[in-house]
Amino acid sequence: APDSPRALNGISLTIPDGQFLGIIGPNGSGKSTFGLCLSCLLRPSRGKIEVDGLDTSTPEKYWQIHKNVGMIFQNPDNQLVSTTVERELAFGLENLGFPSSEIQDRVDKALVQFDLTKYRKHAPHRLSGGQKQRLAIASVITMQPGLLICDEPTALLDPRSRAETLDLLYELHRGHNITVVYITQFPSEVLHMDRVIIMHRGAIVEDSNPRGVLSDIDLLERFNLDLPPTVKLADALRRRDVPLPAGIVEQEDLIQEMRDIPRGAPPGDHPESESARPDPTETVMELVDVDYTYSKDLPVSTPALHDVSMQITPGSFVGLVGSNGSGKSTLMQHLNGLLTPDSGRVLIEGEDLASKETDLTSIRQRVGLIFQFPEAQLFEETVFDDVAFGPRNLGMEGDELTDRVHDALQQVRLDPEYFSHRIPFNLSGGEKRRVAFAGILAMKPRYLVLDEPTAGLDAEGTHQIEDILTRFRDSGGTVLLVSHDMDLVATLADKVLVLD
Numbered sequence: 001a002p003d004s005p006r007a008l009n010g011i012s013l014t015i016p017d018g019q020f021l022g023i024i025g026p027n028g029s030g031k032s033t034f035g036l037c038l039s040c041l042l043r044p045s046r047g048k049i050e051v052d053g054l055d056t057s058t059p060e061k062y063w064q065i066h067k068n069v070g071m072i073f074q075n076p077d078n079q080l081v082s083t084t085v086e087r088e089l090a091f092g093l094e095n096l097g098f099p100s101s102e103i104q105d106r107v108d109k110a111l112v113q114f115d116l117t118k119y120r121k122h123a124p125h126r127l128s129g130g131q132k133q134r135l136a137i138a139s140v141i142t143m144q145p146g147l148l149i150c151d152e153p154t155a156l157l158d159p160r161s162r163a164e165t166l167d168l169l170y171e172l173h174r175g176h177n178i179t180v181v182y183i184t185q186f187p188s189e190v191l192h193m194d195r196v197i198i199m200h201r202g203a204i205v206e207d208s209n210p211r212g213v214l215s216d217i218d219l220l221e222r223f224n225l226d227l228p229p230t231v232k233l234a235d236a237l238r239r240r241d242v243p244l245p246a247g248i249v250e251q252e253d254l255i256q257e258m259r260d261i262p263r264g265a266p267p268g269d270h271p272e273s274e275s276a277r278p279d280p281t282e283t284v285m286e287l288v289d290v291d292y293t294y295s296k297d298l299p300v301s302t303p304a305l306h307d308v309s310m311q312i313t314p315g316s317f318v319g320l321v322g323s324n325g326s327g328k329s330t331l332m333q334h335l336n337g338l339l340t341p342d343s344g345r346v347l348i349e350g351e352d353l354a355s356k357e358t359d360l361t362s363i364r365q366r367v368g369l370i371f372q373f374p375e376a377q378l379f380e381e382t383v384f385d386d387v388a389f390g391p392r393n394l395g396m397e398g399d400e401l402t403d404r405v406h407d408a409l410q411q412v413r414l415d416p417e418y419f420s421h422r423i424p425f426n427l428s429g430g431e432k433r434r435v436a437f438a439g440i441l442a443m444k445p446r447y448l449v450l451d452e453p454t455a456g457l458d459a460e461g462t463h464q465i466e467d468i469l470t471r472f473r474d475s476g477g478t479v480l481l482v483s484h485d486m487d488l489v490a491t492l493a494d495k496v497l498v499l500d
Contacts, residue, residue, distance in 0.1 A: 022190030070145030130324025188228035319493030368445030374436035
């Protein structure tokens with residue numbers, strides 16, 4: 001439509017062969033659309049894109065472009081199609097017509113390289129979120145593309161896996177001269193790339209070397225981008241009159257500068273704050289010696305939880321962390337009866353979820369579960385109907401229903417008058433996620449259990465989620481937050497549990 005906003009707006013860009021290009025920018029800036037256009041999955045409505053001299057708008061060139069361009073998406077569920085891990089790794093190679101012997105050799109190497117050997121015969125949908133992403137990356141890498149487009153491939157990975165994935169991409173780039181276009185919400189990830197661009201409202205607003213971009217605090221904050229941890233720490237120290245030079249972006253540089261500062265008492269008086277929150281002794285959510293195995297008694301059985309016990313008290317904000325595959329998502333699904341333990345007990349307000357006398361409908365109303373990418377659960381024609389779905393199924397109607405929906409939207413900072421009649425799928429990524437949150441909050445839960453609620457969001461979107469969760473806890477709610485974002489956990493949680 002003529003009045004539709006442009007996802008890309010007059011972009012002109014040349015990417016030299018063999019370059020490692022980083023792309024950062026807030027949600028809705030056009031980063032993913034740019035990647036889809038480069039991969040020939042979308043065609044420009046105006047202008048021309050050439051990949052290796054081939055016009056992406058020419059149908060006769062599509063197959064040749066697709067053979068040489070690999071794309072890794074943020075959510076691995078969008079590109080996993082096979083019944084086992086090894087079949088997934090072989091899928092692309094088979095479609096490209098490689099001989100069986102070479103397919104087998106590449107699959108075997110990928111299983112080792114991406115630490116997937118023990119999951120060879122497992123169904124991809126049984127893997128954890130992080131394991132699925134490793135499989136998605138491996139399935140593209142086996143085809144050895146000349147151009148690799150990565151759309152936030154580390155968003156669901158723990159810090160160690162994130163670093164390992166980046167190291168692997170650098171190794172592929174150096175060893176095979178692969179051109180890499182790397183889209184990310186983590187500015188710190190682009191530090192060692194050849195070049196970085198910032199996108200905003202469909203346009204390129206900065207195109208420079210990574211060190212210069214990452215050290216420019218005003219530039220990053222102007223476009224709602226998170227400061228890299230080292231830059232943030234150095235800036236905080238300068239604000240406390242620690243004499244540090246500008247331009248520090250690497251951890252080693254900051255350490256060296258700190259070593260050169262004469263020792264003495266730190267400037268300013270900053271006494272440690274004491275929490276005013278009482279230390280309640282009542283337990284509202286409890287696991288007792290819980291074991292759980294996927295596909296139990298089958299050859300592909302996968303132990304997920306072993307002898308897990310924990311207690312959560314009312315009004316607390318608990319962070320649950322651990323590496324990919326440690327069982328975090330499995331644990332949270334036990335807390336409202338979506339999964340039942342093989343042994344042990346799960347208690348909510350003293351009620352055993354395995355007991356026939358327990359009303360699971362009531363439990364699920366009290367315990368709100370929010371999964372990774374909750375916006376994928378939106379399905380109604382309007383925002384109002386999506387948020388109203390749960391209360392409406394409990395028999396609520398009329399003014400009571402309207403008040404409940406409006407209250408939930410206000411809790412996530414969405415104006416009911418403006419958003420109620422809008423189509424959910426036309427909203428921005430951050431707005432969709434807040435609508436999904438509103439749908440849970442409309443059920444008036446006492447407890448929120450969240451799995452990576454900020455994955456894929458920019459700094460502004462992350463702060464909005466932080467605000468929602470803080471206000472929920474301050475109103476008397478209890479929160480269990482599953483996350484790989486250590487900064488988020490450190491900011492919000494008053495207790496941290498580690499699964500290993």
